[in-house]
Amino acid sequence: MNDQSFKPVTYDPSNVLIEGTGLSASELTKLAPRLVAARDEVLADLEMVNTGATVPSAKQPLDAGFIDLPDRLLAAYRSDNDASEVGRIISAAQRLGEMVDRFVVIGIGGSYMGARSLFESCCHPYHNELSREARRGKPRMYFVGNNVDNDDTQGLLDVLGRGRRADGAGERWGVIVVSKSGGTLEPAVALRQFLSFMRQSLGDDQTLLPKLVIPVTGRDSNLFNLVTELGCDAIFDIPDNIGGRYSILTAVGLAPAAVLGLDIVKLLEGAAAMNARFRTASPGENPVLDYVGVCHLMEAQRAATIRVMTVWSQGLEALGMWYDQLLSESLGKDERGATPLTAVNTRDLHSRGQQHQQGRRDKLITNVVLDEFKREPLPVGSSGLNQDNLNAIAEKTMPELMSAAINGTKRAYREDRRPTADIHLPRSDEASIGQLYQMLMLATIVEGRLIGINPYGQPGVEAYKKHMKSILSGEE
Ligand code: PA5
Numbered sequence: 001m002n003d004q005s006f007k008p009v010t011y012d013p014s015n016v017l018i019e020g021t022g023l024s025a026s027e028l029t030k031l032a033p034r035l036v037a038a039r040d041e042v043l044a045d046l047e048m049v050n051t052g053a054t055v056p057s058a059k060q061p062l063d064a065g066f067i068d069l070p071d072r073l074l075a076a077y078r079s080d081n082d083a084s085e086v087g088r089i090i091s092a093a094q095r096l097g098e099m100v101d102r103f104v105v106i107g108i109g110g111s112y113m114g115a116r117s118l119f120e121s122c123c124h125p126y127h128n129e130l131s132r133e134a135r136r137g138k139p140r141m142y143f144v145g146n147n148v149d150n151d152d153t154q155g156l157l158d159v160l161g162r163g164r165r166a167d168g169a170g171e172r173w174g175v176i177v178v179s180k181s182g183g184t185l186e187p188a189v190a191l192r193q194f195l196s197f198m199r200q201s202l203g204d205d206q207t208l209l210p211k212l213v214i215p216v217t218g219r220d221s222n223l224f225n226l227v228t229e230l231g232c233d234a235i236f237d238i239p240d241n242i243g244g245r246y247s248i249l250t251a252v253g254l255a256p257a258a259v260l261g262l263d264i265v266k267l268l269e270g271a272a273a274m275n276a277r278f279r280t281a282s283p284g285e286n287p288v289l290d291y292v293g294v295c296h297l298m299e300a301q302r303a304a305t306i307r308v309m310t311v312w313s314q315g316l317e318a319l320g321m322w323y324d325q326l327l328s329e330s331l332g333k334d335e336r337g338a339t340p341l342t343a344v345n346t347r348d349l350h351s352r353g354q355q356h357q358q359g360r361r362d363k364l365i366t367n368v369v370l371d372e373f374k375r376e377p378l379p380v381g382s383s384g385l386n387q388d389n390l391n392a393i394a395e396k397t398m399p400e401l402m403s404a405a406i407n408g409t410k411r412a413y414r415e416d417r418r419p420t421a422d423i424h425l426p427r428s429d430e431a432s433i434g435q436l437y438q439m440l441m442l443a444t445i446v447e448g449r450l451i452g453i454n455p456y457g458q459p460g461v462e463a464y465k466k467h468m469k470s471i472l473s474g475e476e
Contacts, residue, residue: 006270007371007426008277009435011287013294015410015420021361022419023297031293032283038450039289042067042442043279045449049241063456065241066441070249070271070434077265085236086264089251092214092234093258097139099212101132101171102160105256106145106190107178110244111216113325114437115178115256116143117318118248121428122262125315138261139174145190153190157197173198174212176259178252180238182221185468191223195230216251243456245326248437263430270434278442287423288442294421295364296447299338304364304419308356310343311368312406315428317344320368323440330444330455337453346405353409357416365413365420368436369406372427373399 016022045064048055055062077086096103105115119141124130128140144156160173175194179187195213202208210231217223218238227235236251247253249271254264278288298304307327309320320342331337343352356365377397380390393401413420423439425432448455470476 006266006273006431008273009287009426009432009439010424011290011421011439012424013290013421015414015422016294016298016364018414018417018419021302021417023294023301027297027301028283028290028293031297032289034450035283035289035293035446038292038446039278041449042445045445059454061243061454061457063241063243063246064445065239066243066246066249067445068275069239069242070268070438071275073249074265074268074272085251086254086268088234089236089254089264090258092236093255095234096174096176096212096214097137097259097261099172099208100139100174102140102142102173103176103256103259104142104144104156104160104173104194105176105178106187106194107143107176107252108146108184108186109325109329110247111178111180111184111187111252112143112146113245113318113322114248114253115176117316117322118253118257118262118267118433119260120318121315121433122257122430123260127260136261139259141256141260144194145177145187148186148189153193157193160197161201172208172212174214176214176216176256177223177227178216179221179223180218180244180247180252182217182223182225185465188223191226214255216255245329246441246456248322248441249434257430266430267434270431270436271438274435274438274442278439287439288446291366291421291423291439291443292447292450295338295366295443296450298364298419302419303362305338306341306363307338308341308343308352308363308365309368310345310348310365312345312402313368313370313373313428314344314347316368316370316425317342319433319436320344322437326440326444329458329461331448331451331453333453333460336451345409346402349405349409357412357418361418363418365418367406367410367420367422368425369422370425370428374427374429 017025045059045062046067049062049064073086076084081087082091105112127135142156142159144153177187177191198209198212199206210233213227213230213232214234214236215223215227215232216236216238218240224235236255238247238250238252242250249268257267258264277286283289283293295307309323311317311320324340324342327338327340356363377399379397380394382391382394410420423436425436445455
């Protein structure tokens with residue numbers, strides 16, 4: 001793997017070093033041996049999973065299989081090409097992409113948020129509004145089954161039905177259905193409804209139906225049995241030792257990304273490059289350990305129980321929400337765990353900015369900053385209508401305005417002794433985003449080991465499911 005072919009994601013905590021309200025360099029140095037021990041534990045967990053050793057009950061569930069997954073997938077792709085998992089995903093995705101003009105990802109929680117963040121960060125911001133040609137021949141993408149919202153579901157059915165012509169033919173649409181357990185109610189209901197609608201819209205051509213559905217699920221689940229009965233030939237597995245919110249780099253995220261034509265190999269290479277840094281770099285040069293160290297100390301020593309991830313690009317909002325879920329479900333246990341919050345700036349400077357500047361001192365702000373935008377810089381432009389007084393900055397471009405906003409906000413927070421750290425993303429593309437996913441997943445499990453919380457599993461979520469089921473079955 002050539003991890004030099006793209007720029008690294010970096011972490012800069014220099015604006016956290018504020019006496020009194022932030023951290024001191026010596027506090028970070030003192031924590032370093034514990035961070036290294038937590039990394040060792042994480043790598044020992046992986047070894048346990050890979051060798052099939054018995055997992056002690058205190059460590060169960062242990063879903064550490066995601067850690068070296070990018071490396072394993074890339075190695076298999078290089079040796080077995082089309083027959084490898086990545087090769088199979090690419091060809092199934094291409095097949096579906098050529099057959100349909102729209103596709104729907106059915107899934108909830110870890111089974112859809114990653115795909116959404118890939119869509120928003122790596123595709124054209126108005127992908128679904130573009131012509132097929134402008135979409136480089138790729139289909140439009142929608143999400144459903146992440147709620148039980150009557151109007152939203154029917155709204156999407158309207159959109160899918162809209163492409164039909166009077167003779168019953170029309171733009172075809174397909175489905176990627178994702179559920180590791182294969183028994184979650186929301187996606188199961190959506191699949192049933194959307195399959196029924198698909199059947200109606202296919203008219204006499206029912207043989208197409210199994211070709212229009214790509215399922216991603218655990219073996220022997222209800223969903224697996226249903227799609228096997230349906231005759232789907234391309235069914236993708238979610239390995240047992242990889243949990244929902246850590247599954248973005250399995251077929252869960254890779255299949256929808258590949259249908260959109262994203263470079264899933266670059267995505268995996270980014271993640272593998274982050275793995276290499278995580279395994280070998282010392283604290284102070286290790287983005288994963290440094291991020292955990294700052295977040296942990298700010299929470300433990302400065303009561304910063306709220307972690308605001310401020311993304312300075314509209315396209316990164318869903319990535320922030322993916323991370324909200326990752327952190328909440330992983331560490332929000334035993335009455336502990338920081339509360340994550342995503343802010344999108346400059347938008348939210350006009351909604352949350354006041355509180356972040358002058359509210360309770362219970363927050364650590366981590367900026368996610370793009371070093372480069374994909375498009376040519378757009379200038380403000382001069383105008384004969386200068387009532388807005390913008391001619392003075394007519395030559396300035398949008399990236400320059402963004403940079404002034406970022407630096408101005410950081411300076412204002414520093415003046416108020418508010419700690420901020422920065423994650424720098426070279427670009428909003430597959431290689432950078434792959435690094436960031438892996439960095440944040442690794443950071444979450446390292447922090448779990450550091451503070452003694454099992455980051456895997458989500459026992460609390462079972463309670464609502466149980467009650468909902470008994471209400472629906474009329475038991476109460
Ligand atoms: O992280 C998790 O494990 C959860 O958020 C799951 O992804 C979510 O509950 C959906 O579960 P499933 O994929 O089994 O339908």
